[in-house]
Amino acid sequence: MSGVLLIRDALVVAGSRPPFSGWVQVRGNRIVAIGEGRAPTVDGARLIEGRDRIVIPGLVNAHAHSHSSLTRGSAEGMTLEPWLEAVIREQSRLTAEQARVGALATYAEALLSGTTTIIDMCLFPEQAISAAEEIGIRAVIAPYVADSMPFAPALSLTARLLSETKSETQKLWVGLHDLESCSDGQIRAGVALAREHGVGVHLHSSESRFSMQKTLDRTGRTPIAHLEHLGAFRVPAHLAHCVWANEADQSLMAEHGVSVAHCPHANLKVGSGIAPVAAMKDRGARVALGTDGAKANNRLDMFDVMKFASLLAKGVALDPALLPPAEVLAMGTSEGAKALKLDAGEIAPGRLADLVLLNSNCFHLQPAVPQTVVTNLVHAARGSDVDTVIVDGRIVVEQGRLTLIDQDGILAQLAATGRALLASSLG
Numbered sequence: 001m002s003g004v005l006l007i008r009d010a011l012v013v014a015g016s017r018p019p020f021s022g023w024v025q026v027r028g029n030r031i032v033a034i035g036e037g038r039a040p041t042v043d044g045a046r047l048i049e050g051r052d053r054i055v056i057p058g059l060v061n062a063h064a065h066s067h068s069s070l071t072r073g074s075a076e077g078m079t080l081e082p083w084l085e086a087v088i089r090e091q092s093r094l095t096a097e098q099a100r101v102g103a104l105a106t107y108a109e110a111l112l113s114g115t116t117t118i119i120d121m122c123l124f125p126e127q128a129i130s131a132a133e134e135i136g137i138r139a140v141i142a143p144y145v146a147d148s149m150p151f152a153p154a155l156s157l158t159a160r161l162l163s164e165t166k167s168e169t170q171k172l173w174v175g176l177h178d179l180e181s182c183s184d185g186q187i188r189a190g191v192a193l194a195r196e197h198g199v200g201v202h203l204h205s206s207e208s209r210f211s212m213q214k215t216l217d218r219t220g221r222t223p224i225a226h227l228e229h230l231g232a233f234r235v236p237a238h239l240a241h242c243v244w245a246n247e248a249d250q251s252l253m254a255e256h257g258v259s260v261a262h263c264p265h266a267n268l269k270v271g272s273g274i275a276p277v278a279a280m281k282d283r284g285a286r287v288a289l290g291t292d293g294a295k296a297n298n299r300l301d302m303f304d305v306m307k308f309a310s311l312l313a314k315g316v317a318l319d320p321a322l323l324p325p326a327e328v329l330a331m332g333t334s335e336g337a338k339a340l341k342l343d344a345g346e347i348a349p350g351r352l353a354d355l356v357l358l359n360s361n362c363f364h365l366q367p368a369v370p371q372t373v374v375t376n377l378v379h380a381a382r383g384s385d386v387d388t389v390i391v392d393g394r395i396v397v398e399q400g401r402l403t404l405i406d407q408d409g410i411l412a413q414l415a416a417t418g419r420a421l422l423a424s425s426l427g
Contacts, residue, residue: 003027003046005353005393008039010050011360011373014347015057015334019370024055026353029168029393033349052361053387054373056329057345058116058138058354059302060336061290063202063240063261065144066106066120066128067091067099068293070418074425075295080208080270087295090425091123092151098417099124103131105414108402109300111137113383116354116391119238119261119290119340121175121202125153125161132170136396136404138354140340142175142202147186152177155189162197169392171199171340173238178204179215179223187230200236200341203227206249207241208272224249224258233258238339240290241266243273245280254284259339262331264308265299266292278313278322288336301383306332310378325378357388 005026013019014034023039025032068087075086103122110118119140122128132139143153143161155174162172174194176182182190194201206212206223215223224245227233233256240261245253253260262275277287289309291300306328313323323331330345337345344352360368364380389397396403402410 004042004044005048005390005395006039006042006045007048007050007055007355007357010053010055010357011368011370012347013054013056013329013373013377015330016346016348019373021370023050024347024355026355026390026393029353031347031349031351031353034347048357048388050357052359054358054360054365054368054377055347056114056356056358056377057333057347058356058389058391059114059332060288060340060345061110061115061118061300061302062238062288062336062339063263063290063292064106064110064118064120064300065293066103066122067094067124068102068295069106069109069300069414070098070102071421071425072294072298072418074422078270080272081210083270088149090421093424094123094151096124096127098421100127100131101413101417103128104135104405104410106294106300107132107135107137107139108405108407108410111135111389111391111397111402112386112400113301113303114356114358114386114389115300115302116356116389117337117340117342117344119173119202123151123153125157125172129161129165129167129170133167134405135402136391136394138169138342138344138391140171140173142173144177145175145186145190146177146181147183148181149177155186155193159193162193162199173199174201176201176203178207178211179226180211184230187227187232191230191232191235194235200238201232202238203232203240205239205242206244207267209244212244222246222249224252228252228256236341240292241272241275242280243267243275245276247279247283250276250280250283250285253280257286259286259288259335261290261339262287262309263290263292263297264312265305266296269296274312274316277309278317286335286339287331288339289332302332303377303381303383306378325375328378329374353390353393355390356386358385359387
């Protein structure tokens with residue numbers, strides 16, 4: 001845990017109040033004070049100069065797969081089901097060491113582009129936990145459990161890690177792949193495990209028309225209705241995609257406080273469709289944003305996701321007023337934090353000190369003033385604008401470089417591992 005940080009003379013986008021020119025004070029892992037105008041003198045504080053900087057809450061990536069970064073750019077031009085078959089063949093050969101490299105690379109890319117929290121549905125949770133600790137990201141690890149996949153981690157491993165993991169920044173949730181790769185019994189067992197440990201469950205749901213129809217044919221219920229039938233909504237439930245959630249599904253999610261991770265790039269890339277985000281929100285469901293894995297998106301830049309989510313909703317509905325910038329920024333920050341039950345996502349006293357500073361001294365972010373900054377963050381900013389990242393009160397990116405780990409070394413490992421995996425799959 002760090003001491004005291006004082007960010008001064010910055011443009012602060014707090015989330016809970018209008019943007020302002022001012023300062024933010026951090027003590028330990030919490031924000032202790034914020035204010036407009038000139039910063040106070042704080043004895044012993046490390047000063048972070050905020051001139052030409054925008055300070056925002058750390059972005060929350062609400063759905064990702066770290067192993068997916070290893071073979072980005074392969075398995076292109078497929079719909080979801082054959083794409084998954086290709087992915088599963090690759091995953092079945094993945095080693096723990098390769099998964100560690102994927103986790104480090106994913107978390108590096110995330111931090112460098114302003115993501116301070118990521119939920120990682122991964123195959124090797126122990127390696128993911130270790131990588132997250134090493135690099136300094138806040139992570140919710142949801143092991144990729146599926147009893148139809150022999151290579152997937154067992155639910156018993158999740159149970160053991162839930163008992164053993166005591167980190168403040170790395171948490172365990174129960175990960176269950178989806179209703180058609182997990183048996184109903186495994187879903188029930190996973191929910192019981194989550195309830196026992198007071199955590200949530202994370203699943204894919206209603207991602208494609210084919211997967212939705214398969215569950216409907218098998219059970220007589222939509223995937224979301226069947227999850228409710230199995231008791232999955234008696235614990236915090238966080239569902240990825242929900243592209244094919246109908247009106248009844250949306251109302252059911254709102255009724256039970258179920259959150260959704262909207263991953264627009266991945267849904268379009270594999271031809272699954274467009275999630276009814278505006279309708280979900282109108283019915284009271286919480287919608288956060290995610291990149292999905294790099295193999296399904298090709299970038300892990302949450303600024304890119306925010307812009308794409310905003311424009312996609314407007315274009316589908318022919319309504320430019322849908323999903324205004326402040327609402328989209330909240331989806332990428334506070335709504336993600338609430339979905340994962342984290343006291344983060346806003347810049348306010350008492351909140352976790354997960355903060356991002358962007359360099360506004362660039363053509364595409366000018367004029368950087370309170371009246372324009374939120375719109376430009378959503379529609380013009382990019383991950384490469386990030387200068388400084390603070391997670392849990394600790395500076396983990398400074399001047400666009402990782403501070404706790406060898407950035408060039410991770411990149412070299414990623415390149416070598418990715419080439420080897422691609423050569424193996426093509427051979």
